[in-house]
Amino acid sequence: MADVKGGPNPLFLREEELRQAMELLFFGYRDFTAEPDQILADYGFGRAHHRVIYFVGRHPAITVSELLAILRITKQSLSRVLGQLVREGFVTQRAGLRDRRQRLLELTDKGRELETKLSERQRVRIAKAYRKAGAEAVEGFRTVLTNIIDEPDRGRFERPEPSVKSAAKTAPVKSAVRR
């Protein structure tokens, strides 16, 4: 335990830094989800319902298979929560135009209302954290988390991309920041 070494032991520091990152994710996610979970309980819903409501709201006319790809769960699991949401009038389904096998999902007004209520808390939490941290930190947060995400979905968050190599930033697409 007694680290009586000469140098600052970079291996230990690295290990410690990585562990802190892991814990930041754990505690962050724990607190990030706690508030909506409370509200969901009033509706007899759980976190799975929230995810469906969120992504349907985010991507109107999303198909079931697209939703499955995002959530990475089985269709049977999705079916259970999605079925409830449809039956209780939070989500509507309609056949696709080009492909009538598809069920395009959409939030109803009721669904949108719940979505707002749920993510309101989360938005406030993020907004506070962003404001306290400052714009530069926000960029770092985005960059690191984007790189933590596996390739298939990483594209959802593409922005400058300050890759160590190829500094070919020919297209600085800072869409969400532009004024």
Add this chain to the structure above:
Amino acid sequence: MADVKGGPNPLFLREEELRQAMELLFFGYRDFTAEPDQILADYGFGRAHHRVIYFVGRHPAITVSELLAILRITKQSLSRVLGQLVREGFVTQRAGLRDRRQRLLELTDKGRELETKLSERQRVRIAKAYRKAGAEAVEGFRTVLTNIIDEPDRGRFERPEPSVKSAAKTAPVKSAVRR
């Protein structure tokens, strides 16, 4: 929210930015936990076991109540997984010295081995992301996530960074975004 207006609908942009943050957390956590989950299945364990193993490894001689405070689950839920881990020889319990009611938890060699195996993947993932993002981004990542976490546990991640009070209230939130 002293948002300096003047652009093309800053409210929408802000909304978009906050939603992206929410999704970064969702996708990040999803991919961060996927690999260990796979390994755990071979042992007949789940994510709950991983969390216990992780935090016991991280804080040797941790008490049950400290663990409960971190995990935010009931003692009955913890008891189930902890009991398994103890019976199967991954964790040991011994009475506290000052307070003999306490059960101080510790990993066995077997437990440490599994812990390493599990978090290895996660460490690699984080390390890659950190390396790609660079030191400045890492600081930002830490700062934002720390602020997302509720007060009681935020202290776990406090670094030099002073500004305990609201020094950020007056900080240039949006002005510095443009680079």
Add this chain to the structure above:
DNA sequence: GCAGATATGTCAACATGGCTGACGTAAAAG
């Protein structure tokens, strides 16, 4: 020293949300 608080464990019952496997139907595609 005893009463009450605290740390932990346990039994029992229940809900949520994952999973697999099997099977069905409608529509698209070759």
Add this chain to the structure above:
DNA sequence: CTTTTACGTCAGCCATGTTGACATATCTGC
């Protein structure tokens, strides 16, 4: 017309959360 695809459904299993009640050992304060 046959096969593949998109989606749904039934049935059962497992992991992990919950509440409530109760037990036991130990510490703490009066």
